[in-house]
Amino acid sequence: MAALHDRAGTEPEDRAEAEPEDGVDGAGAGTGSRLWGGTTLAARRQARRAALLEAALDLIGEAGAAAVTMRAVCRRAGLTDRYFYESFTGRDDLLDTLxxxxxxxxxxxxxxxxxxxxxxxxxxxxxxxxxxxxxxxxxxxxxxxxxxxxxxxxxxxxxxxxxxxxxxxxxxxxxxxxxxxxxxxxxxxxxxxxxxxxxxxxxxxxxxxxxxxxxxxxxxxxxxxxxxx
The missing domain is CATH 1.10.357 (Tetracycline Repressor; domain 2)
Known part of the structure; x- marks a missing residue:
């Protein structure tokens, strides 16, 4: 049913491929590298995208879509906002995709x-x-x-x-x-x-x-x- 995904977010080039994938606000630095070590950039992007979508679902289940903000999703997924914008143009794009x-x-x-x-x-x-x-x-x-x-x-x-x-x-x-x-x-x-x-x-x-x-x-x-x- 590809027609339901007409507005799925596109993924810009990652200008910092070699950078460590830190947790939010520096907490848990290096956790991204351990989780995705040895995988391709595309696979790491896909994993980050899936983690953001799952985090948004958790927030919706707990408090509804009003609880879904860029910062809340990133905090729940353990990712920085750079990785949010790697997959989505903003909150509405994430909700639309989900x-x-x-x-x-x-x-x-x-x-x-x-x-x-x-x-x-x-x-x-x-x-x-x-x-x-x-x-x-x-x-x-x-x-x-x-x-x-x-x-x-x-x-x-x-x-x-x-x-x-x-x-x-x-x-x-x-x-x-x-x-x-x-x-x-x-x-x-x-x-x-x-x-x-x-x-x-x-x-x-x-x-x-x-x-x-x-x-x-x-x-x-x-x-x-x-x-x-």
């Missing part, structure tokens, strides 16, 4: 089931989505809760959501002949699911895993019945 990466992780297993012809397809798609939501609370919070707050993720969410709408439209609602009705059903269900999962994650909706799966399956069936003609 959000698209997480969205892809949600979309891939759903697509695998939705594109098939399994008679139990609806339940498999619903279970894959629910299990993904439960798998990593940090990622679920970023993907399903944080877009509702003022974190700068609004435009990224708008850019990513059509991929989920197309999955519903092309596979699960493919039987609806009228293209406008098919799109109406897909857009409405995608938005409704996002709101439902947000409420489920923040605790305002009390439901079990089985109940959420059954609800998704029932809603799919209801839309198909509504537009059967």
């Amino acid at each position: 959000y698209r990466q997480v969205a892809e992780e949600f979309l891939d297993p759903m697509t695998d089931f939705a594109a098939g012809e399994d008679p139990d397809r609806d339940r498999r798609v619903a279970a894959a989505l629910v299990d993904k939501v439960l798998d990593d609370p940090r990622k679920s919070r970023l993907f399903l809760v944080e877009p509702y707050s003022s974190t700068g993720l609004g435009q990224t969410t708008i850019a990513v959501m059509p991929a989920f709408t197309r999955l519903l439209q092309d596979h699960l609602f493919g039987h609806i002949a009228d293209p406008e009705r098919r799109r109406l059903a897909a857009v409405t269900m995608a938005a409704g699911n996002a709101g439902m999962f947000s409420a489920w994650l923040n605790g305002s909706l009390k439901a079990t895993r089985a109940q959420v799966i059954e609800h998704i399956v029932a809603v799919l069936a209801a839309y198909r019945a509504m537009y059967r003609a």
Whole structure:
């Protein structure tokens, strides 16, 4: 799903390749060299980038996307700001990259089931989505809760959501002949699911895993019945 990564940060040339990779504010000097000793510059860059993204996820899991700042991410990752800007142009670029990466992780297993012809397809798609939501609370919070707050993720969410709408439209609602009705059903269900999962994650909706799966399956069936003609 490379389309979800259109704005992934580019990596400038490292002018100080031979410099030691110190910890924040000089603490833990040399730890970078021990961790990445004997690896290529590209591999060290990739490892630093992954560490920054993981640090951002930890901060989101603890206090939401508002806690993600360049300094906080660098402190958590044990890297200096030079290495932050090696991979990202700023906070918004990091959040955009992370959000698209997480969205892809949600979309891939759903697509695998939705594109098939399994008679139990609806339940498999619903279970894959629910299990993904439960798998990593940090990622679920970023993907399903944080877009509702003022974190700068609004435009990224708008850019990513059509991929989920197309999955519903092309596979699960493919039987609806009228293209406008098919799109109406897909857009409405995608938005409704996002709101439902947000409420489920923040605790305002009390439901079990089985109940959420059954609800998704029932809603799919209801839309198909509504537009059967």
